[in-house]
């Protein structure tokens with residue numbers, strides 16, 4: 001009998017939730033051999049959206065999907081969760097100060113972290129998508145008593161995939177030919193997409209594309225790709241964000257093989273990033289957990305970029321500490 005994995009998804013009535021649920025239930029995240037029990041967490045205003053999605057999931061008759069349950073109580077929704085995808089968050093609205101945004105999200109991710117600590121399965125892995133993703137992940141992690149810190153991560157896979165796609169387009173190469181890109185730091189405008197160690201068909205990417213482009217317009221374009229999508233599409237990145245969340249968890253659980261990717265994970269001090277911060281690094285997974293790829297050379301330009309993004313994470317951490325949202 002195939003094993004059943006319980007996946008709790010928050011924000012299930014929202015856009016990314018809607019784009020992710022059907023692919024998860026079809027097996028895109030955990031492969032064809034695992035049965036899936038879905039737990040959908042919403043706030044009361046989002047329950048109807050989640051209920052509608054659950055009805056459509058039933059109408060798909062996915063063979064892998066064992067059950068779908070909906071709740072607005074984190075203690076119920078995270079019960080027995082093996083994987084938690086934290087997508088629902090409080091977006092920034094007009095006139096909102098950073099402190100207000102962090103406080104509003106602290107009120108979401110603190111209780112969710114606590115519920116994960118109290119009710120999730122022993123092997124739970126948590127991926128945070130809702131922004132500000134790195135700091136929301138830190139808040140949840142700090143409240144999840146008894147869950148090892150390395151089980152928490154935040155999504156920078158969308159940034160990574162954007163960086164791969166835009167490099168391949170510039171070089172006229174296939175995305176399959178690209179490897180070794182790293183997103184460093186925060187999932188924000190300060191993120192650093194780094195091509196120093198990237199390769200295209202095994203050759204250094206910086207021998208194929210213009211180095212001035214790679215260290216100027218390229219960085220800007222990757223970091224601001226979300227705004228570019230909004231301008232063209234008239235709406236935020238949804239399908240690509242859902243895809244990135246699915247790939248993040250898939251690689252974490254099933255392994256990356258020899259290829260590298262990027263994920264925001266708890267720093268153990270690698271590359272001078274202060275211990276405990278949830279910062280994006282070059283990573284691989286053997287299926288048991290993310291491993292930061294160590295030993296990559298960091299030149300002066302990269303150092304400055306990494307330090308600037310990490311400084312922003314430190315400022316966010318200090319702000320949530322001051323607000324009493326983390327110890």
Ligand code: NAI
Pocket residue numbers: 010011012013014015016017041042043045046049087088089090091108128129130131132133155156157158159187236237238241244
């Ligand atoms: P959305 O507004 O369509 O959906 C969010 C859903 O979360 C809503 O249905 C809302 O009711 C629900 N929600 C709010 N608070 C909740 C709580 N405490 N518990 C459970 N559910 C709750 O937004 P969308 O487009 O789905 O985006 C979700 C988040 O993902 C946003 O914070 C967005 O900024 C972020 N995002 C992150 C990306 C990344 O790469 N890390 C990429 C794109 C979006």
